[in-house]
Amino acid sequence: MLTEKHALNRNVDFRNTRDAEGLIFPIGDVDPRVPVHEDVIGAITVSGIAVAFPQSIAFLALRVGQKMQFENIERVLHAGGVMAIDAIDAIDESCGRVVSHQAYWIAWSRFYPQTTVWLN
Numbered sequence: 001m002l003t004e005k006h007a008l009n010r011n012v013d014f015r016n017t018r019d020a021e022g023l024i025f026p027i028g029d030v031d032p033r034v035p036v037h038e039d040v041i042g043a044i045t046v047s048g049i050a051v052a053f054p055q056s057i058a059f060l061a062l063r064v065g066q067k068m069q070f071e072n073i074e075r076v077l078h079a080g081g082v083m084a085i086d087a088i089d090a091i092d093e094s095c096g097r098v099v100s101h102q103a104y105w106i107a108w109s110r111f112y113p114q115t116t117v118w119l120n
Contacts (some may be wrong), residue, residue: 007041028110033117036106042115043084043100046070050112054103054119058082070118073098 016017017034030036039055053092058075061068068075074087084100109115 004081018052019087023100026091030106031109031113034109036104040106040108041075041082041084041100042108042112043073043098045073046086047071050115052105052112052115052117053082054117055082057107057119063073068118070116073100082086088089 002037002076015047034040034052034054040052041055041058042050042052044050051073053068053070059077059082060105062075062077071085072086072088074085076081076085077081084098
């Protein structure tokens with residue numbers, strides 16, 4: 001299997017163990033605010049600020065009814081996942097959606113090093 005052949009003698013379960021002994025590719029400085037393999041849901045606010053919502057925190061907060069909002073970006077549970085809506089323009093969850101992106105923290109933080117992290 002190609003992934004096993006190029007796994008550099010590491011477990012190919014990249015979501016959970018592949019980089020357990022350290023990242024296999026040099027990436028420069030790591031932003032320590034969130035674990036590198038934490039899934040974050042990132043978006044850019046109307047004022048141009050990058051914000052990341054760690055997915056594990058987002059699910060827990062939303063399931064207990066906590067409101068997740070930063071400027072105009074609000075997170076809501078939708079279809080078994082988390083969706084971003086524009087809290088200023090949205091009348092209900094079916095309109096006012098904003099573009100967001102789910103990525104590992106290591107990837108999002110490299111593209112947006114000045115990201116604000118929503119922790120609660």
